[in-house]
Amino acid sequence: MSKIIASLDIGSSKICVVIGRQSQYDGNKLEVLGKGEATSDGVSRGVIVNIDKTALSIKQALQAAEEDSGINVNVVHVNISGRHVTSTAHYGSITRDSIEQEITVTDIHTLTHDIHRMVMPLGMEIIHTIPQEYTIDYEIATQDPVGMTGVKLEANFHVITAKTHVIQSIHKCIKKAGIAAEFTMASALATSLAVLSDEEKEAGVCLIDIGASIINIVLFFDSIVRYTATIPLGGNHITADVQQSFMILERQAELLKTKFGNITAEAFDTQAIVTIPGLRNRSPKEVLTTNLAKVIQARMEEIATFIQEEILRSGFYEKLIAGMVITGGGSNLKGAQGLFKAITGLDVRLGVADEYLEEGSGKKLKDPMYATAIGLALAGFKTLDYREAYYKTKESTYWDHSRQNKKQTKKGSFSFKQIINKTKAFLADDYEET
Structure with missing residues (x-):
């Protein structure tokens, strides 16, 4: 039976805990046993700004995952993100x-x-x-x-x-929640374990993880991490643009973005109207979907341009044969793939964790927003660098061989010592006779 693995994804909008284990049918897949999530209070731009609030959110997500799985968790794999990384x-x-x-x-x-x-x-x-x-x-x-x-x-x-103080804050929050961290992993690297194939990493691929307030970038070539970067933009910035443009509440702007946000060509040809309830004793507001598309597209074009600049800065643009994979909550926006392809000139696909999830795992977990949590769990048995697994095998073989040699040497030394002692005794007897 495989050991139980728990992951903790501390994000700016949500905190997610996934409990699972390595599949007994396919060693590359995760069998999900339970999931829990909670609103992320106390986190801003990927960084903890309130220890107590974040610890409480972690505890809520953990309890939900434990109830869902029927398993108590003491140790987790946790992510770290933010501009300081x-x-x-x-x-x-x-x-x-x-x-x-x-x-x-x-x-x-x-x-x-x-x-x-x-x-x-x-x-x-x-x-x-x-x-x-x-x-x-x-x-x-x-x-x-x-x-x-x-x-x-x-x-x-x-x-x-x-930053050391950010790492310490993460561990303080986890400790307050009654658990400990087995290891800490950069969010982008964890996400890559869940959504990228070995073929893509070898050919050259750029992963874009669009979170609530930051975008993490990791670039692979020849199966090795070559470049990482963070952009201080995300889905919350799009929500803020919608809120300010139409003078509505933040929760209304978020709902408007997720439910009606669309930047495909057809979105600019459809003149639909969305009615938003007004505040107390105020009339409702009407928003044209074409105007909503224009607001969202402007920010998404800015994001795509920043990403393009980072890829060019890496020096690997010409080697990205597998193109780009976008994931995270912000990647769910309709038309995002087409816009990124148009601006970067790279092939683009949506990154979900279905390839590494065992059949029967919750369908909801195959949403891009859960990619980091799934990747952190996969890190319990899946290596980031293909050489790590090879070295572990070599090291294990080396120590087994060393122990074998040690046993043989010890046995040989004992036999040799007996021969020497017998020889000495024989020479002593022979000397006494003379």
Whole structure:
């Protein structure tokens, strides 16, 4: 029986808990056992701004998931997001003792561990170190140097950092909710586990996770994370535009956007009217759907332009054979895929987690807004970097082999010692006779 996995997605609009386990029929899929969610009070732009309110929301979502699954949870996988989550490129190297000895998984871990010991800017912590290419003795470049020989092992790393006080706030909230965090993962990386295929990652793909107040970007090429970025825009900004344009309440603007928001070509040809109840003793307001489409399209074009600039900045635009995958709550807007394709020039599809969910899992979880929560749960048995799984296998084989050799050596040493003692006794007896 697979171990129980619980994920906690702390978002700006909602907090979601998913309880599941690795499918016994397909090791790449998640069997969902329960789900719970609550309104996200105390979170703004992906960052916790009120510990008590956020802790209460976490507790509500957790209790709902526990009731749904009948399982009590003590440990969760949690995400981290916000503008403070940034990435930089770093170089690392180690010098090995012998050119004849093969490079091992231990050497890879040593090199990666050295990156974690780098001095970070005050108030920042490393949350992910993702190796790009390795170089052996200044000549041989490879993505996987294990088994090769050389003295000088170097590598470039994509390092993702976050503010220490934000990480501490997350752990405080979780502790107040009566649980602990097994590990913390950047939202975009967690989402990628749920919606991207291995073929897309190898070919080159850009994932766009459109949340309530921020947009997370992660770019893969040759199955390796190459670039990450955050844009301080999201679905709430579209809601605010609708609210201000038609002078209505925020909840009315959100409902108007989600129910009637449409930026496809047909939306501009249809002259439909939506009637919105007025405030006390005030007459209702009428909104033309074409005007609503214009307001939404203006903000979506701005978002798409910012995304295009980030992709060009990455230097991988020409290598995105698999194009773009959009996910998150903001990706549900009708016409979003067409608009992104028109502005970026890339093929675009909607990213949902159905590929990695076992049959029978709740249909609602296949909505893009749950991609991060599903990805965090999948992280319990699915690796972000294909090399990680390979290294775990190699490391396990190495330790099994080492233990076997140790047993054999110990047995051999005992036999050899007996022979020496017998020889000494024989020589002593022979000496006494003479």
